[in-house]
Amino acid sequence: MEEAEPPECPVCLQIYDAVSSIPRVLTCGHTTCEACLKQLPSPFPNTLRCTVCTLLTKIPNSVSSLPKNLDLIHFSSVLQHRHPTEDKKVISPSSPPENGKNQSVLFPLTLKSWSYEFYCKWKKWVIPKDCISIEKIGLDNDGGVVNGKVVKSFESDHVMGFVLREKEDVGLVKVGIFVEGEEDSKLFKSSYESSIVTVLCGMKEVERDELEIILNVTLRVSNVGKAYGFWYNEDDKCVYIVWQKFNSPNLMNCVLKKQEDEAERLNSDEISGLGMLGMEMCEILSNLHLEGLVIGFLSVSCFGFNDFGRVCVDLSEVLNAGRRVNMALQRAHKDLDVNLKSNLLDENLAFISPEMLLQFVDKERFEFDWGKSIYEVRYGSDVWSLASLMVWLIVGSSFVEEMESFLHCVFNTIKDEKGCDYPDVWILTGGNRPVITELWKCLRELVIKPQFDMGVGLKQEVKKENSGRCVVLGELCHVVEEIDKELIHGLQGKDKKNGADMELRVDGDVVESMTHGRVKCIDMKGHLDCITGLAIGGGFLFSSSYDKIVNVWSLQDFTHIHSFKGHEHRIMAVVSVDEEQPLCISGDNEGVICIWKATFPFPEEPIKKLYEKKDWRYSGIHAMAISGTEYLYTGSGDKLIKAWSLQDYTLSCAMSGHKSVVSTLIVSDGVLFSGSWDGTVRLWSLSDHSPLTVLGEDKLVNIASVLSLSADHNLLFVGHESGNIKIWHNDVLLKSIESHKGAIFSVNKNGKWLFSGGWDKTINVQEISEDVDGVDVTPVGSITCNSTTTALLYWHGKLFVGQADRIIKVYHGI
Incomplete structure (x- = not known):
């Protein structure tokens, strides 16, 4: 028979003694050495x-004042003298494993096609939906140009010192369409942020990387219209990039004014003025080239002026002009009789380099070795376009006539199915073109005579074009259309594929199915008044109502099985005890508690009735919670929380502290949380029912009643009457989010997903992510209901929703 070992601390494994490892007894009855207790974190004042x-217990002012376990000290001393042992190595205290069964079912790891890291990367570019409104939508023949206006001021966190000002004009360029699955009943609606990120995730990685480069380049290059971010228009399901617009006249107005006096030749001052404009254009393009960005074509409408008269590039107009040019070329590609001069020069005033023209017209038919081909769209393409634009400004309509013959020559060559040699007009392509700095020097001579140019003697080494990767802005004009087609066709193909499996898989997790828009709903009817609570136990669903009845439902086919009828007043709450002997417990607004046996066959009468004392101020039970098989807790209108023993059904104690009705109760990790109309949440120890701390007590004005609670380990989610959800970590407020328009009657947290519902007839789904900086909340989507949501419960992939219209809805996937 083995002899007994000396008792040791369960944390550091040191043998207990009266000097270095003193055993201290906690209020829960367990013993740990004093040294380890001093190292444990205290989540709330005077608690461990x-x-x-793992129960949260109250301690006196210091750990040393806890009582010693004298029996363990004596027992350890006797055993050590009898069998000396070697000192054991001390290890650092670690978090103990959690005991007990985990009754909750966690959500799957993937709800959507994009990850949390992907969302964090792009969320800084998301503009709130109520900041922008569409002012004008163009016609199809002009590319459907969309202009917007700032409705609500917004300060950007990625553009230093920049603010979207109210009533400011902005440019809108479509980058994609958010397409949902076509179902007979679309119950789930993706959130605003989720719609934007889903469209970005639907792009090819190369296209998305190029888009990111374009956005970042606009922040670094001066005199270029800034990109503010992404905005989603729920009316047309389109995601737009919001761009800065210049209110000053653009180059188009200057051109129109010049055309009135075209018969007269330009004088030297006018030529010098155009030279200055050209130099500023070269400087902008040069800076863009240094960042790896090529426009690919230039239109007169792309240039504007800032408040100081400097030339600026309006990138929103660049993209919209590219759309118009692309549409014109596609029409010309189908119809030989289309007037290219009218479509490209008169209407759009666009000058496209030959290689960019090839990209626009028939990109897929021609495959070149882009590293060697002179027809690759590179930085020289902008030189060609800018030089053509400057010559046109100086020469006038005669240059347009020459460009018309050039366009027909190139276009007919491209349309030749046999493949002809490219015309001689392509002589200034690829490496034969000068760099942008050489063009800048030529234009400088129109402004400053060489003998008076102070910088002519400076020896500057002309750097060759960047041989690395370049992003062609003009290609984005038709990439967007390709993305839209891929999203729509891909979704249609997925719908067809899923349709084939529809009969095989008739039930699925509601969270998994939200991504595909495949959420179905089952109505459970049987109550005659508002639903007040939901609980699951013993394999059944229990629902309480103002109709004074607790209904029992099958979790297999969602049919009504039985009704508990024992209350004479409105039932306010229901809970279940899912242990060896399942119980259903309900409480009404007159303080009557009915305890029912929750096994088949169901009884007609409760096995026990409990009665709370009441006075003239009393307004009955408002909330209930249970702690295993030990206690039933009730929150009442008399501001008290009462603990009832589930062993002998007697009142054990009453906890006071709240200043108004106790409206909600939950039990989690050895702590009882109570919410009240006084706007506070109080925490109580389950071991001795002593108060631990108070959350929200410091707020004296604009108090919002607490109506719902949900806890998950060290996080507490509090639903308020104001529509806000506050997230607490121990006694620290991490975040307050405006989730609903009106009171939040129910909050339910499972895994990393948070459901909430209330007065606004909407169930919001949000993803909760913890990191070193705190907690982040990602809106995923919403489910629109036809009545106020009063209770929420997630179980095995199904979401049970109690409503004020007497109906219980079961949302599930297919």
Whole structure:
């Protein structure tokens, strides 16, 4: 028979003694050495979580004042003298494993096609939906140009010192369409942020990387219209990039004014003025080239002026002009009789380099070795386009006539199915073109005579074009259309594929199915008044109502099985005890508690009725919670929380502290949380029912009643009457989010997903992510209901929703 070992601390494994490892007894009855207790974190003032049972227990002013376990000290001393042992190595205290069964079912790891890291990367570019409104939508023949206006001021966190000002004009360029699955009943609606990120995720990685480069380049290059971010228009399901617009006259107005006096030749001052404009254009393009960005074509409408008269590039107009040019070329590609001069020069005033023209017209038919081909769209393409634009400004309509013959020559060559040699007009392509700095020097001579140019003697080494990767802005004009087609065709193909499996898979997790828009709903009817609570136990669903009845439902086919009828007043709450002997417990607004046996066959009468004392101020039970098989807790209108023993059904104690009705109760990790109409949440120890701390007590004005609670380990989610959800970590407020328009009657957290519902007839789904900086909340989507949501419960992939219209809805996937 083995002899007994000396008792040791469960944390550091040191043998207990009266000097270095003194055993201290906690209020829960377990013992840990004093040294380890001093190292444990204190989540709330004067509290510690037991290392054995994980209960949160109250301690006096210091750990040293806790009582010593004299029996363990004596027993350890006797055994050590009888069998000396070697000192054991001390290890650092670690978090104890959690005991007990985990009754909750966690959500799957993937709800959507994009990850949380992907969302964090792009969320800084998301503009709130109520900031922008569409002012004008163009016609199809002009590319459907969309202009917007700032409705609500917004300060950007990625553009230093920049603010979207109210009533400011902005440019809108479509980058994609958010397409949902076509179902007979679309119950789930993706959130605003989720719609934007889903469209970005639907792009090819190369296209998305190029888009990111374009956005970042606009922040670094001066005299270029800034990109503010992405905005989603729920009316047309389109995601737009919001761009800065210049209110000053653009180059188009200057051109129109010049055309009135075209018969007269330009004088030297006018030529010098055009030379200055050209130099500023070269400087802008040069800076863009240094960042790896090529426009690919230039239109007169792309240039504007800032408040100081400097030339600026309006990138929103660049993209919209590219759309118009692309549409014109596609029409010309189908019809030989289309007047290219009218479509490209008169209407759009666009000058496209030959290689960019090839990209626009028939990109897929021609495959070149882009590293060697002179027909690759590179930085020289902008030189060609800018030089053509400057010559046209100086020469006038005669240059347009020459460009018309050039366009027909190139276009007919491209349309030749046999493949002809390219015309001689392509002589200034690829490496034969000068760099942008050489063009800048030529234009400088129109402004400053060489003998008076102070910088002519400076020896500057002309750097060759960047041989690395370049992003062609003009290609984005038709990439967007390709993305839209891929999204729509891909979704249609997925719908067809899923349709084939529809009969095989008739039930699925509601969270998994939200991504595909395949959420179905089952109505459970049987109550005659507002639903007040939901609970699951013993394999059944229990629902309480103002109709004074607790209904029992099958979780297999969602049919009504039985009705508990024992209350004479409105039932306010229901809970279940899912242990060896399942119980259903309900409480009404007159303080009557009915305890029912929750096994088949169901009884007609409760096995026990409990009665709370009441006075003239009393307004009955408002909330209930249970702690295993030990206690039933009730929150009442008399501001008290009462603990009822589930062993002998007697009142154990009453906890006071709240200043108004106790409206909600939950039990989690050895702590009882109570919410009240006084706007506070109080925490109580389950071991001795002593108060631990108070959350929200410091707020004296604009108090919002607490109506719902949900806890998940160290996080607490509090639903308020104001529509806000506050997230607490122990006694620290991490975040307050405006989730609903009106009171939040129910909050339910499972895994990393948070459901909430209330007065606004909407169930919001949000993803909760913890990191070193705190907690982040990602809106995923919403489910629109036809009545106020009063209760929420997630179980095995199904979401049970109690409503004020007497109906219980079961949302599930297919």
